[in-house]
Amino acid sequence: MAVAAPASLLGDLLALPRPGHWPDLRARAEAALEGRDLPTTREEAWKYTDLKPLREFAFRPSAAPAPGAPAMLPEAPGTRIAFLNGAFAPHLSNLSALPPGVRLLRLTQATEAAQGFGTLVAPGGDPFADLNTARFTEGALLVIPAGLRVETVLHVVFCNAGTAEAPALSLPRLHVVLEKGAQATLVEEHLGTGTYLSCPVAEVVLHEGARLHHERIQRESLEAFHLASLGARLEGHAAYALRTVHLGSRLGRLVPEITLAQSEAELELDGLALLDGSQLVDTHSRIAHAVPACRTRQLYKSIVDGESRSVFNGRIHVMPGAQQTDARQQARSLLLSERARVDAKPELEIYADDVKCAHGAAIGQLDPEELFYLQSRGMTPALARNLLTYAFAADVLATIPVPSLRRQLRKAVLERTHADGLEL
Amino acid sequence: MLSIRGLKARIGANEVLRGIDLEVNAGEVHAIMGPNGSGKSTLGKVLAGHPSYEVTEGEVLFDGKNLFELEADERARAGLFLGFQHPIEVPGVSNAQFLRLAYNKKAEADGRDELDPLEFDDFVRVKVADVKMDPAFLDRSLNEGFSGGEKKRNEILQMAVLEPRLAILDELDSGLDIDALRVLGEAVNRQMKPERALLLITHFPRLLETIHPTQVHVLSQGRIVKRGGKELAMELEERGYDWVKAEAAAAGRA
Ligand SMILES: Nc1ncnc2c1ncn2[C@@H]1O[C@H](COP(=O)(O)OP(=O)(O)OP(=O)(O)O)[C@@H](O)[C@H]1O
Ligand SMILES: [Mg+2]
Numbered sequence: 001m002a003v004a005a006p007a008s009l010l011g012d013l014l015a016l017p018r019p020g021h022w023p024d025l026r027a028r029a030e031a032a033l034e035g036r037d038l039p040t041t042r043e044e045a046w047k048y049t050d051l052k053p054l055r056e057f058a059f060r061p062s063a064a065p066a067p068g069a070p071a072m073l074p075e076a077p078g079t080r081i082a083f084l085n086g087a088f089a090p091h092l093s094n095l096s097a098l099p100p101g102v103r104l105l106r107l108t109q110a111t112e113a114a115q116g117f118g119t120l121v122a123p124g125g126d127p128f129a130d131l132n133t134a135r136f137t138e139g140a141l142l143v144i145p146a147g148l149r150v151e152t153v154l155h156v157v158f159c160n161a162g163t164a165e166a167p168a169l170s171l172p173r174l175h176v177v178l179e180k181g182a183q184a185t186l187v188e189e190h191l192g193t194g195t196y197l198s199c200p201v202a203e204v205v206l207h208e209g210a211r212l213h214h215e216r217i218q219r220e221s222l223e224a225f226h227l228a229s230l231g232a233r234l235e236g237h238a239a240y241a242l243r244t245v246h247l248g249s250r251l252g253r254l255v256p257e258i259t260l261a262q263s264e265a266e267l268e269l270d271g272l273a274l275l276d277g278s279q280l281v282d283t284h285s286r287i288a289h290a291v292p293a294c295r296t297r298q299l300y301k302s303i304v305d306g307e308s309r310s311v312f313n314g315r316i317h318v319m320p321g322a323q324q325t326d327a328r329q330q331a332r333s334l335l336l337s338e339r340a341r342v343d344a345k346p347e348l349e350i351y352a353d354d355v356k357c358a359h360g361a362a363i364g365q366l367d368p369e370e371l372f373y374l375q376s377r378g379m380t381p382a383l384a385r386n387l388l389t390y391a392f393a394a395d396v397l398a399t400i401p402v403p404s405l406r407r408q409l410r411k412a413v414l415e416r417t418h419a420d421g422l423e424l
Numbered sequence: 425m426l427s428i429r430g431l432k433a434r435i436g437a438n439e440v441l442r443g444i445d446l447e448v449n450a451g452e453v454h455a456i457m458g459p460n461g462s463g464k465s466t467l468g469k470v471l472a473g474h475p476s477y478e479v480t481e482g483e484v485l486f487d488g489k490n491l492f493e494l495e496a497d498e499r500a501r502a503g504l505f506l507g508f509q510h511p512i513e514v515p516g517v518s519n520a521q522f523l524r525l526a527y528n529k530k531a532e533a534d535g536r537d538e539l540d541p542l543e544f545d546d547f548v549r550v551k552v553a554d555v556k557m558d559p560a561f562l563d564r565s566l567n568e569g570f571s572g573g574e575k576k577r578n579e580i581l582q583m584a585v586l587e588p589r590l591a592i593l594d595e596l597d598s599g600l601d602i603d604a605l606r607v608l609g610e611a612v613n614r615q616m617k618p619e620r621a622l623l624l625i626t627h628f629p630r631l632l633e634t635i636h637p638t639q640v641h642v643l644s645q646g647r648i649v650k651r652g653g654k655e656l657a658m659e660l661e662e663r664g665y666d667w668v669k670a671e672a673a674a675a676g677r678a
Contacts, residue, residue: 368475373512376472377522377582378500378529387525391516391565398516398565 008037009054010127013169016061019137021108028123029133036127048311048343049253049282054225057167059197061137063087070191075402076155079104081140083158085170085196088138092159101148102184104156107139107173114141114175120203120231126255128199129229132171136201139173144182146207153185153402158200160192160224168196175203178210178238185213185401190228191248192221200228206238208262213241213401217409220248222277228254234294236262243400244283246273247412252281260287260294271300272396274416275308275340282311289322292352296327301396303389303417304333304340315347316359322352329359334366334392390417425450425621426471426590430482432646433470440466442646443482448590453622455632457657458643459665464625465509467643468592471623472506473499486590501533505588507579509595509625514566519578522566523548523585530586551584555611572599580608584615591615592623597631609634629657642668 014033018026038054039046062085070082070092078097081104082089088106098104107114121129140156162168170192178184190200198220206212220226226249234240246252258267273281287296302310310333318325333342346359366388374384393413400406426448433441440463448454456464470477471484473496484491486504494502514522527547528538539547552559557577567575576599583591593612597605612635616622624635632640632654640657642650644665649672650656660668 370512370514372472372474372496373508373514375496376500376506376508377526377586378497378533379526380497380529381495383525383529384497387517387522388514391514393516395516395565 009059010036010038010131013131014134016135019135022118025118026134029130032124032130033127033134039127045284049280053251054197057195059167059169061085062162062166062168070157070159070189071408073153073155073187073402074404075153076187079152080155080157083138083172085160085168086137086172089159092157099150099152101145102150103141103143104154105141107141107175110141112143115177116203116205116233117175120205120233121201121229121257126229128227129201132173132199132201136171136173139175142176142186144178144184146179147181149183153187155187157189160196160198160220162194162196164195170196170198172198172200177205178207178212180207181209183211187215187217187402187405189217190226191219192224194221195223197225202230204232206232206234206240208235209237211239215400215402215405216242216244218246218248218252220252222248222250224249226252230254230256232258234260234265234267237264239266241268243270245409246281250279255284255286257286260289261291263291263293265294267296269298270396272393273302273310274393274413275302275310276305276416277308278306279308280311285314287316289318289325289327292322293324298329299396300331301392302333302342303336303393304342305336307339309341312344313347315349316357318350318352318355318357320351323354325352325355325357327357331361333363334389335363336389386418390414393417425487427485431479431484432481433466433477433479435477440646441470444648446641446648448621448623450621451618452638453624453635455624455626455637455640455657456643457626457640457660462643463646464643465594468506468594468625471592472496472504501530503589505583505586505591507583507591507593507596509598511567511575511579513568515568517566518563519566520548520562523582526582527585548585551581554584554614555581556607557581573601573604576600577604577608580611584611589619590621594625595627597626597628605631606634629661632657644669644672
């Protein structure tokens with residue numbers, strides 16, 4: 001069973017030795033965490049996400065043996081960097097086929113400065129991000145030089161492993177810079193086995209005209225905690241397509257904080273959470289339109305079954321002067337069980353007058369007309385329900401530009417929704 | 425094949441069907457016409473088993489068996505097909521996946537072999553060509569973003585794949601351009617076999633120029649108020665429905 005509850009999880013972890021590199025940044029994160037305990041549901045940002053279960057475990061960094069090798073993406077042959085409990089995993093990595101000019105390497109081995117490092121997820125925000133900043137030991141750096149269009153998919157994998165007796169701590173770190181006009185497709189995966197706490201931080205800098213497809217796949221173990229932050233900054237005419245898929249973890253949270261910092265930047269943010277059992281997944285997105293003429297499209301879908309819980313809080317902040325902002329946000333949930341629960345809260349804060357903004361939140365059951373249509377084609381009520389549930393989720397996956405990943409995820413959704421017979 | 429006797433049905437407090445009698449034999453085509461709101465689509469949905477409608481009186485026999493003892497999906501697998509006036513969009517499921525699943529459920533019920541994706545691909549391409557559809561539509565999400573006419577074409581494709589013994593086509597002609605109407609009318613004709621039957625709900629005689637009806641029935645306020653041949657459709661086209669309603673009212677008073 002669980003080890004004796006630690007007095008203060010954050011304090012205990014902060015007592016770990018400070019790793020080398022970035023001493024100033026770490027000192028600021030430590031200062032922000034000084035005397036802080038785990039957030040409680042009394043804090044607005046954690047209102048629906050109770051962290052009490054975290055207190056049952058004394059998470060510690062550990063060099064656990066590698067779990068089974070994660071699936072290779074045929075689209076990323078020799079362009080994969082992997083980490084195990086936050087440490088570089090050479091046996092799971094293969095960087096033999098990096099296209100010329102592309103830099104994908106360990107953060108601690110980079111000779112170049114990681115532009116904007118520690119500024120997009122800055123100290124003083126989310127405490128788990130601060131914990132990462134204060135104590136991470138390794139991470140991935142991806143730099144695409146100006147004007148380079150990379151066809152090969154780049155794959156960053158964070159594997160984790162722990163046990164209930166020796167619950168592991170993992171602090172994955174990812175830093176991405178696309179220089180002017182660069183283009184790339186990045187798959188960021190989080191997966192693992194057993195009991196552990198992973199607190200990943202990813203930062204993304206898109207310079208003028210850069211375009212990034214970022215697929216963020218969370219399929220952690222169902223005994224794991226995943227408390228993540230992601231910060232991104234878009235310069236003029238940059239286009240960022242971020243898709244976040246949550247299939248795993250008993251308790252998962254992601255805080256994407258994205259700033260459209262120069263005009264004509266475009267953000268497409270798609271999210272899917274497929275939850276069952278007693279899972280809880282919380283997405284707190286913070287999107288800031290700081291300048292005129294930027295565009296945001298956000299779609300967040302969750303399917304909740306069993307006693308699971310989906311929390312969505314999406315703030316779009318249109319700052320003074322950010323005229324001609326075009327921002328649309330939609331949150332849709334499918335409730336499959338009476339004991340499941342959805343808390344969805346869009347927050348549009350608009351301080352400019354010439355803008356097009358819209359948001360909608362819909363929580364519902366399956367549409368009876370759709371069910372009847374499928375039944376009228378010979379499908380049993382159960383199959384019709386499963387098929388529509390599958391379709392609700394698969395819709396978000398349709399635009400994944402990496403075919404093997406799209407198939408993998410569709411298959412995972414197919415299995416979870418029991419839409420058998422619908423082979424792909 | 426289909427015997428409708430004294431059928432009454434309602435939705436909520438609204439009694440929409442108020443006593444319908446209709447006999448459809450194998451090999452026959454029956455057209456149902458009538459003003460907006462007269463209950464045509466309701467008849468189709470009641471026959472197909474839509475759960476929102478309550479049958480209050482009467483009976484319907486399909487091959488001698490009580491239709492109302494079957495759920496909607498069982499009716500479909502027994503060979504009944506409803507082509508919707510407003511087909512439903514299902515984003516996330518490709519047309520091809522959906523068609524194959526529907527085909528295999530029917531095949532399973534009929535004791536025929538199911539088709540794997542490759543076999544089905546060969547099978548469906550012939551059907552797609554028959555309704556002159558662009559095969560690219562197979563990979564799109566079911567009806568999602570289809571134009572009105574494209575949805576109707578897709579309904580006929582589904583019919584071609586499922587080969588129902590009794591097809592009820594609810595306003596196949598609405599939303600179709602003149603060429604599409606001819607193409608799909610001919611596709612439906614090619615499917616007609618002596619052992620199959622059709623119930624065509626329509627507002628326009630043009631469709632009946634391609635698919636020749638055995639009989640035309642006029643529905644008004646939930647009752648069939650007039651029956652005739654193809655010429656009745658022409659007469660309605662010229663004169664509208666008022667005279668039929670007046671005749672029916674007079675007959676009712678008499
Ligand atoms: N949910 C409902 N509640 C109450 N009345 C309804 C409901 N659904 C349908 N009706 C009514 O039932 C009547 C018959 O509708 P139906 O759709 O069968 O007409 P229709 O003959 O197909 O008309 P159209 O030619 O316009 O397609 C209409 O008056 C309609 O308003
Ligand atoms: Mg109708």
